[in-house]
Structures are given as C-alpha cells and as structure tokens.
Amino acid sequence: MAYSRPEVVSAVGGVIGALSAGELSLVTGRGGLSAEQLRDGLVGVEDRLRPYPDALWSWLDEHLVLVAVEGTSPVEHETVVPVWTDEGAARRGLRLRLVSVGTRGFLDARIVGVEDVDRVPEWAGFTGVSADEPAASLAMPGDNAVPERWRPALREVVSRLARGDFDGLARDGVLAPVGHPSHTMVRGGLEAYPDRLVDLPEDWWRWSDLASADHGPGRYAVVLSLWTAGQSPSRLSLEADIDDRGADDVRVQVIGAHVL
Structure with missing residues (x-):
C-alpha cells in the first residue's frame, strides 16, 4: 500500500x-x-x-x-x-x-x-465533542518524538493553520487543493472545533509521534497534538507526511486533522 x-x-x-x-x-x-x-x-x-x-x-x-x-x-x-x-x-x-x-x-x-x-x-454509544465548550485534553506524550531538524517546518505549518491560511498552504502544496475533500475535511475540522487554534509552545515536540511511511526512503508519517486557547494540549491532532530530502530540504504535507 x-x-x-x-x-x-x-x-x-x-x-x-x-x-x-x-x-x-x-x-x-x-x-x-x-x-x-x-x-x-x-x-x-x-x-x-x-x-x-x-x-x-x-x-x-x-x-x-x-x-x-x-x-x-x-x-x-x-x-x-x-x-x-x-x-x-x-x-x-x-x-x-x-x-x-x-x-x-x-x-x-x-x-x-x-x-x-x-x-x-462497537459502533453503538459513540458521542461527539460538545460544541459549547472545549473538552478536557486527552493528549498523551508521544513515544517517538519528531527530530529537531523537522520542528521549524512543522511549527510554521501549524502557525499558518492557526492564522487560517488554508488557501496559502494549498498553493504551497502543504495542504490538498481547495475543493479537494481532504482540504475541506482539514479546514472544516479545525474551524468547527469549539476552541481557537494557537501556535505551538516551546516543548510541543514531546506530544508528537513519527513512524516510517510506505512512500519510500526519507518519508515519514507524523502525528502532532495541537494547542488551543483553552487547552494545552487540546484533543485536536494533526496528521502529516514528512519528505526528508537531506540538508535543509524538509517538506511537510498535511494529511488530516482529527479529534482524539
């Protein structure tokens, strides 16, 4: 696959x-x-x-x-x-x-x-997050934190998401094109969450995980817990792929955003 x-x-x-x-x-x-x-x-x-x-x-x-x-x-x-x-x-x-x-x-x-x-x-009894107030965080520290050299690129992507720069991220190839279901899902999920997304703190990487992806050498799957104005961290998580081409060439592709 x-x-x-x-x-x-x-x-x-x-x-x-x-x-x-x-x-x-x-x-x-x-x-x-x-x-x-x-x-x-x-x-x-x-x-x-x-x-x-x-x-x-x-x-x-x-x-x-x-x-x-x-x-x-x-x-x-x-x-x-x-x-x-x-x-x-x-x-x-x-x-x-x-x-x-x-x-x-x-x-x-x-x-x-x-x-x-x-x-x-197992489908019975599932309930959603209340739209009235943010729920308590369920985020846990990750087992395999992202490397330090990837962190500036990931921090910048999250900062742009917090500013609502979805169209710009799509133009840069970080997010799926506008109109693509993946773009709609990421944007809709972040905008509908009952708390405002904010920039990542200094030690955000502790709540990150990575694994090798099935895309060939240098490709990795990353999951990040996200911070909001009222939750640190929140129940929101960001899924992304990393294409590490060596030196300073680290490319991020946002795959999804979900509530834990």
Missing part, C-alpha cells in the same frame, strides 16, 4: 464531511457515482446524514479493511464505511475507491457504490 493509515482516514473523513454537509458535488463524479446515483443509493437516509462521532475515527483507524483492486496500476484499494445518521449507524455503507492523485500524491476517496452493511456492535 502506497499510503499511510492517517491518509486513508483523512480521505474517508473528507467524503463523510461533504455528505453530512449536503455537498454531494464534492464527492461524486471523477470516476465514481454520479450525484443522481448516490441519491438513489441513499434513499431513506439522505436527509439524516451526520458527521462521524469522534470515537468512531479511532475504531476505523484500527479496523478499516482495504482490498486491492485487480488490474489497477498504481494499485488502488477499496473499502466499505458506514453511513451515519442522527440515529447512529445505518444499514447502508459507502464503497470507496482510494486513488492517489496529483504530482504530490494526495489520496482521493471516490464513492463507487452504496450497499447494505451489518452494524458493528
């Missing part, structure tokens, strides 16, 4: 976020279902679609099953994710095709089918 788990969860999040906001045009076409076909598949639940509750993301990150699609090169994958409504998990699921697009390899999730699914017991 040529992409990391955070990328997969981010791509799924873009689709779910667009659907729950009624923005079908963001996730239809481009080799998947048309808007009309998607509406037909969602009959009975389309008006009740909701974003995933926060706890479900961790469950998906651990249990999402990806199946390689025969005859595709580069290899594409498919997975089935639940549709969520105001009553919880529905018995309808989205079949998503995961495709790498663009020169920077942003992961795109395309809806290629809507099908019946069995409810999973």
Whole structure:
C-alpha cells in the first residue's frame, strides 16, 4: 500500500464531511457515482446524514479493511464505511475507491457504490465533542518524538493553520487543493472545533509521534497534538507526511486533522 493509515482516514473523513454537509458535488463524479446515483443509493437516509462521532475515527483507524483492486496500476484499494445518521449507524455503507492523485500524491476517496452493511456492535454509544465548550485534553506524550531538524517546518505549518491560511498552504502544496475533500475535511475540522487554534509552545515536540511511511526512503508519517486557547494540549491532532530530502530540504504535507 502506497499510503499511510492517517491518509486513508483523512480521505474517508473528507467524503463523510461533504455528505453530512449536503455537498454531494464534492464527492461524486471523477470516476465514481454520479450525484443522481448516490441519491438513489441513499434513499431513506439522505436527509439524516451526520458527521462521524469522534470515537468512531479511532475504531476505523484500527479496523478499516482495504482490498486491492485487480488490474489497477498504481494499485488502488477499496473499502466499505458506514453511513451515519442522527440515529447512529445505518444499514447502508459507502464503497470507496482510494486513488492517489496529483504530482504530490494526495489520496482521493471516490464513492463507487452504496450497499447494505451489518452494524458493528462497537459502533453503538459513540458521542461527539460538545460544541459549547472545549473538552478536557486527552493528549498523551508521544513515544517517538519528531527530530529537531523537522520542528521549524512543522511549527510554521501549524502557525499558518492557526492564522487560517488554508488557501496559502494549498498553493504551497502543504495542504490538498481547495475543493479537494481532504482540504475541506482539514479546514472544516479545525474551524468547527469549539476552541481557537494557537501556535505551538516551546516543548510541543514531546506530544508528537513519527513512524516510517510506505512512500519510500526519507518519508515519514507524523502525528502532532495541537494547542488551543483553552487547552494545552487540546484533543485536536494533526496528521502529516514528512519528505526528508537531506540538508535543509524538509517538506511537510498535511494529511488530516482529527479529534482524539
């Protein structure tokens, strides 16, 4: 697989976020279902679609099953994710095709089918973050902190996110292009959080983790806890890929933003 788990969860999040906001045009076409076909598949639940509750993301990150699609090169994958409504998990699921697009390899999730699914017991009882006040932090120090030479680049990216420079980050290739589901998911998630994002403190790196990514030499997956005006750190986390080309050439690509 040529992409990391955070990328997969981010791509799924873009689709779910667009659907729950009624923005079908963001996730239809481009080799998947048309808007009309998607509406037909969602009959009975389309008006009740909701974003995933926060706890479900961790469950998906651990249990999402990806199946390689025969005859595709580069290899594409498919997975089935639940549709969520105001009553919880529905018995309808989205079949998503995961495709790498663009020169920077942003992961795109395309809806290629809507099908019946069995409810999973672990889905019951998930609740979201209150929109009235920030919740207590659940962030924990990381096991494998990011190297010192990466920290200035990551700090600058977070600073620009805190200033709301989403379009500028997209132009610089740090964030997916405007209109891409991943861009919408990251921007929507940060703007909807019930507390204001702020710059990282001096010792932020203690709440970071990294792992080797499946993109070849010099590529790494990074998870950072983020700080807000009322939480230090907050329940927000940022997922990014690092492309370390040596010397001072360290490139950051934001993959997703989620609530722990």
